[in-house]
Amino acid sequence: MSSTEPRFLADYRPADFTINTVNLSIELADTSTKVINELELVKQGDHQQALVLNGEHLTLISLVLNDQPLHAELYQLNDTLLTIPASSLPEGDSFTLIITTEINPLENTALEGLFKSGDAFCTQCEAEGFRRISYYLDRPDVMATFTTKVTADKTLYPFLLSNGNKIDSGDLPGNQHFVTWYDPFPKPCYLFALVAGNFDLLEDKFTTMSGREVALEIFVDKGNLAKAEHAMVSLQKSMAWDEQTFGLEYDLDIYMIVAVDFFNMGAMENKGLNVFNSKFVLADSQCATDSDYFNIEAVIAHEYFHNWTGNRVTCRDWFQLSLKEGLTVFRDQQFSGDMHSSAVTRIQNVRVLRSLQFAEDAGPMAHPIRPEKVLEMNNFYTLTVYEKGAEVIRMLHTLIGVENFRKGMDFYFARFDGMAVTCDDFINAMSDASGKDLTQFKLWYSQYGTPVIKVAQAFDAATGIYTLTLSQQSPVTKKQENPQALHIPIKIELINKDFDTNASVNTSNLNQTKLLELTQDTQTWSFSGFSQQPTLAMLADFSAPVKLDFSQDETALLTVMKNAENSFCRWDAGQKLLMSYIQHLTFDADYVISPALIDAINSMLMGGEDRAFIAEQISLPSFDEAAGLMIDIEPLALFDAISTLSLFIAQGAQQQLLATYQACQQVGEEDCVANRALKNVCLSYLSRLPEYQYLVAEQYQQAANNNDITQENMTDTLAALTCSAKVNLPDLSEQLQHFENKWHDTTLVMDKWFAIGASIVSDDIFTQLNDLLKHPQFTLKNPNRARSIISAFAMNNPKYFHCKTGKGYQFLAQQIAKMNEINPQVASRLVTPLIQYKSFATAHQQLMKAELITLHALPNLSNDLKEKLDAALI
Ligand code: ARG
Ligand code: ZN
Numbered sequence: 001m002s003s004t005e006p007r008f009l010a011d012y013r014p015a016d017f018t019i020n021t022v023n024l025s026i027e028l029a030d031t032s033t034k035v036i037n038e039l040e041l042v043k044q045g046d047h048q049q050a051l052v053l054n055g056e057h058l059t060l061i062s063l064v065l066n067d068q069p070l071h072a073e074l075y076q077l078n079d080t081l082l083t084i085p086a087s088s089l090p091e092g093d094s095f096t097l098i099i100t101t102e103i104n105p106l107e108n109t110a111l112e113g114l115f116k117s118g119d120a121f122c123t124q125c126e127a128e129g130f131r132r133i134s135y136y137l138d139r140p141d142v143m144a145t146f147t148t149k150v151t152a153d154k155t156l157y158p159f160l161l162s163n164g165n166k167i168d169s170g171d172l173p174g175n176q177h178f179v180t181w182y183d184p185f186p187k188p189c190y191l192f193a194l195v196a197g198n199f200d201l202l203e204d205k206f207t208t209m210s211g212r213e214v215a216l217e218i219f220v221d222k223g224n225l226a227k228a229e230h231a232m233v234s235l236q237k238s239m240a241w242d243e244q245t246f247g248l249e250y251d252l253d254i255y256m257i258v259a260v261d262f263f264n265m266g267a268m269e270n271k272g273l274n275v276f277n278s279k280f281v282l283a284d285s286q287c288a289t290d291s292d293y294f295n296i297e298a299v300i301a302h303e304y305f306h307n308w309t310g311n312r313v314t315c316r317d318w319f320q321l322s323l324k325e326g327l328t329v330f331r332d333q334q335f336s337g338d339m340h341s342s343a344v345t346r347i348q349n350v351r352v353l354r355s356l357q358f359a360e361d362a363g364p365m366a367h368p369i370r371p372e373k374v375l376e377m378n379n380f381y382t383l384t385v386y387e388k389g390a391e392v393i394r395m396l397h398t399l400i401g402v403e404n405f406r407k408g409m410d411f412y413f414a415r416f417d418g419m420a421v422t423c424d425d426f427i428n429a430m431s432d433a434s435g436k437d438l439t440q441f442k443l444w445y446s447q448y449g450t451p452v453i454k455v456a457q458a459f460d461a462a463t464g465i466y467t468l469t470l471s472q473q474s475p476v477t478k479k480q481e482n483p484q485a486l487h488i489p490i491k492i493e494l495i496n497k498d499f500d501t502n503a504s505v506n507t508s509n510l511n512q513t514k515l516l517e518l519t520q521d522t523q524t525w526s527f528s529g530f531s532q533q534p535t536l537a538m539l540a541d542f543s544a545p546v547k548l549d550f551s552q553d554e555t556a557l558l559t560v561m562k563n564a565e566n567s568f569c570r571w572d573a574g575q576k577l578l579m580s581y582i583q584h585l586t587f588d589a590d591y592v593i594s595p596a597l598i599d600a601i602n603s604m605l606m607g608g609e610d611r612a613f614i615a616e617q618i619s620l621p622s623f624d625e626a627a628g629l630m631i632d633i634e635p636l637a638l639f640d641a642i643s644t645l646s647l648f649i650a651q652g653a654q655q656q657l658l659a660t661y662q663a664c665q666q667v668g669e670e671d672c673v674a675n676r677a678l679k680n681v682c683l684s685y686l687s688r689l690p691e692y693q694y695l696v697a698e699q700y701q702q703a704a705n706n707n708d709i710t711q712e713n714m715t716d717t718l719a720a721l722t723c724s725a726k727v728n729l730p731d732l733s734e735q736l737q738h739f740e741n742k743w744h745d746t747t748l749v750m751d752k753w754f755a756i757g758a759s760i761v762s763d764d765i766f767t768q769l770n771d772l773l774k775h776p777q778f779t780l781k782n783p784n785r786a787r788s789i790i791s792a793f794a795m796n797n798p799k800y801f802h803c804k805t806g807k808g809y810q811f812l813a814q815q816i817a818k819m820n821e822i823n824p825q826v827a828s829r830l831v832t833p834l835i836q837y838k839s840f841a842t843a844h845q846q847l848m849k850a851e852l853i854t855l856h857a858l859p860n861l862s863n864d865l866k867e868k869l870d871a872a873l874i
Contacts, residue, residue: 004863006375009319015137016049017041019144020094022189024134026114028121028152028196030106033114034061037099037134039144048086054128055082055135057103057113064098066090082135099135108132109781109822112378117262118221119156120197122275124268127318127377130189140315141420143186150194151178157196159219163187163271165253183271185251186418188314193270195219195258202228206236206250209243214250219258220282227282230293231257231300238301241335246409248308257281257300261747264783264825265381267299269306276303279748279784287749289715290673297339302332313416318377322369322445323423325381326389330397333390341674343567344612350542350568353391355624357383358547361450362628363836364871366479370423370445375867378825384448391545392444396427398489398515398543399441400434408433440519441487449475451486453518455550459533466494466530471522472546488518491540494527497563511565513540535559537569547629552576558600567613574604574617575625578645582626585641586634593645598652605656611664612674615681620646623798627839634841635802650685657682658692680719687723696723697731705738718752725760732760750777751784755792765800766807769793780819783826790815794833801833802840806847809834813851816865817858824862831855831865835872849873 023038041051060077063070065088074088082099089095108115113132114123123133131138148162154177160169164183171177199219206214216235218228235257242248257274259281267276280299283292309331310324337345360366360383369389371380397405408430415429423445431438456469470490474483494512512534516525527534537560538548552560552573560573577600584591604617620642627633650657664679683699686692703716721739724732736757743749757772758765772778772789780786794801794812801808812834819827837848855861856869 004375004866006373006867009317009370009372012317012319015044015139015142016047017043017051017137018142019137022144022146024146025149026133026151026194028105028150028157030116031104033103033105033121035099035101035103035134037101037136039097039099039136040094041097042094043089050086051084051089051097053082053084053099053135054080054131054138055101056080057108057132058135059102060135061100061102062098063100066095080131101134103133110824111262111264111783112825114194115262117260120195120199120258120260121152121157122195122197122258122260123193123270124264124275125192125270126190126268127321127381128190130192133192136189138189139317140188140190141317143188143314143418143420145186146183146192147180148183148192148194149178149180150196151176152196156198158198159196159201161193161195161219161256161258161273163191163193163273165272183252185271185311187271187311188420191269191271191311191314193268193273193275195260195273195275197258198222199258200225200228202232204232204236206239206255208239208249209247210249212249212253214239214252215254217254217256218281219256220278221259221261224259224282227284227287228259230283230288231259231281231296234297234300235304237297237339238304238335241301241338242305242308242331245334245338246308246331246406248413250307251312255304257303261784262782264823267303269303269310271307271311274303276300277784279751282748285714286709286712287714287743287746289718290676292714293673294336294340298332298336301335302328305331305335308413312418313413314420316420316422318374318380319370319372320422321380322385322389322392323421323426325386326369326391326393327426329386329390330393333394341610341612343571344610344616346541346568347571347613347616349387349390351622351625353383353387353545354628355622357387357545358450358628359624359836359839360384360832361388361448362475362839364838364874365835365868366448368444368446368448372446376824376828376863379828379864379867388545395444395489395544396430396438396441398491398541399487399517400430400436404434404436405430438487440485443484443486447474447483447486448480449477449483451488451544451546452549453488453490453544453546455536455538455548457533457536459530461532464528464530466527466534467524468492468516468527468536469522469524470516470518472518473521485519485521488544488546490516490518490538491543491566492516493537493540493564493566493569494530494534495537495559495563496530496534497559511537511563513565515543535563537564537566537573539569539572540564540566541568542572554594554596558596561600561604567609570609571613571617574600575621579621579626579629581645582621582638582641583630585644586630586637589637589640589644593648595652598649601649601653602656605653605660610674611671611678615674615677618649618685619681620649624795631839632841633839633844635798635844636804639799639802646685647688650688654686654689654692657685661686661695676713676715676719680716683719684723684726687727687729693727693729696720696727696729697735700724700731700735704735704742714749714752718756721756722759725756728760728762744777748784751788754778754785754788755796758789758793759796761797761799765793765797766811769811780815780822783823786815786819786823786826787830790819790830794830802844804843806850809848809851813855816855820855820858820862820865821860824864827862828864828868831868835868837872 020040025036027034076083105114112129150160154175160179162181164181167182168180202218204216220228252272259276259278261278263277305328309327315323411433412429427438451472451474454471458467492514535556557573557577564570661682664675667675687696700720703713706712816827816830834848837845
């Protein structure tokens, strides 16, 4: 177990020793892998400190210091540390230490360090997994060059991979063989990787902008070669994009990606050897959805971009995680926007932020994007560090402009290549490049919580002057008693037209677009030259991760929806209108929805926007997005409100929904993704009306059970199944049966099947969940599979997760308790919906809290869960 004391950013100090070179020899065996770790250490400065190495779940075999065995009385060993006191260390400043340990990969269900994924060996070292492989200075500011020799059975493990370039290989007695790798780039141990297995290999290449040829290799389970092609193309696109956008070229001669089924997270950017959750590699049109394709491309890009933002320049300490993650998420979002519709990509990113990150920032684990106190580092791979971190980088990009941003990136690499640095170092590079004072901007790194911006407007008809007053407020709590005003870029548009007339209300037809820099608690801006009050479109492009306290009436919202030039504003105004109905209906189930809504929906459906955009426009805010804007949430009332609104739209706009559904079906290959997106939103509305439910069955047949297999499509299949599950249509069980028969051998597709099963809106759900848990293919040991039931239920089935009896909360807590023993990291992620209990009405709070108390009393409670439960239960 790791230490149970939290660590503080303020306590950072440089290491007393560094490591220049690491020579690893790893002899793989399921239950007793031998690791010989030869280190060249250098004492930093003149001191008498002990050498303290991290190590967990290791069996120490021997220590050799400068060629002399180090006997047990000369060092101390406990569960987490190996301490060699100064008195046992040699005289000079540099010395060698050879550490031999044994580990048990087969028993490693936490999937940290070296573990088995199916028949293959693989590693996950970020954040602090290397200490489960050998004793080491496991901190990111200790950077060394690694040579790694891997030895294993030749038949079972024909491929032996590690970071860098292959420098040696050969056969050994007893059907063993070895490969030696050398990585010339000094790196922290969290970027170390090793993989051994029997794979199919997809090979291609990329010629860099300076004309070097790089071998690209993607390793997948046998039989999956064709499913790696999309990942390969995505990799090539990412490499080209980073050259074009940032002038960043790949540095080694080989880039390898391995797809494994057992993985805690999405993927890992180990130098030259990325390890991926197979879910973010494997795809073909029969088994992957359009969003799978999109996500694969994004994650491949994300890990590739880390080669510069993360690997060449890394983090000084783990509190700086957003230095690499916020920046790399920003880069992958920009890439996705360039590859697809930038408007739709932005909307989807904002949806994630508002539904999940805002909740995190309002919950008990809220932290600044650069946390100050950490018990278990794995708990800080959060939406805040990643997604809000990316928003902070985006604000910087907005404030200094694209050219200065590029210049700042160039400065950053020129100054810090090969170093481990801080978020401040990054901001300083941006400030120096742009000449902009970013002192106040840095507060985004130290303050937490979603700021609320209050909007007030005035118009003086006599002078034609429009006045806008903005005030900001960050949460005031015990953790943050006196938040300062942040530097917030607010992009606005002042619209000169009414929604129902094309006549301009001003001499100029052009809307005025402005970038306002809100730096004080309250600030006022005036704009002149208006003959009538313009309509305000706030937060163009969602220029800052804030909430608005701004009520706009229906007329104003309709004007923005129709006349804003900024696509984000057009979309957001529609969402606000929908949200206002959801809010009303939550408090009053009999609230009468204005028929104007149907006109608005119809005109969106018939409007000139692209179809992917229309799909986003007519999609209702999700349960979580809506919840994020409410307090004392009555979850069942909220669920009913969303259902009522959905039914109202289905009834009112049925003709146009049907016409659009049919029109989208008739298009060929071009824009098929956008067409499917819109078609399937229409279907989800239509499936609420008995007279159109036949469409769901038809679509399922077409997409999943077609005589012409090339016509089959997973996006449409899953959309139909989702409708069947949400409305609990009579065909559902037959469809699920068919699906299972068809896909029982395809792990990733079966994950989708389990997830649909867990999201059925039916009073039988708890029986069904128990059946799913007993399914022969269910195992808590595979994180994707575990999440396919547990998270799918807790996140996608709000009606039963929040049911009055508390059974939903209990179900989740029981699974977390089991997972705590198997995989603490995954267990800790699953607890998120429960720790946010304070946003719900009292009766629900009590039920959720009771489960948290039960969990807190578990024997063997991991640090991961403990940190969250402690925070939630104060
Ligand atoms: N650096 C990886 C990525 O964002 C994530 C690794 C997270 N691993 C963990 N154990 N928390 O690409
Ligand atoms: Zn990352």
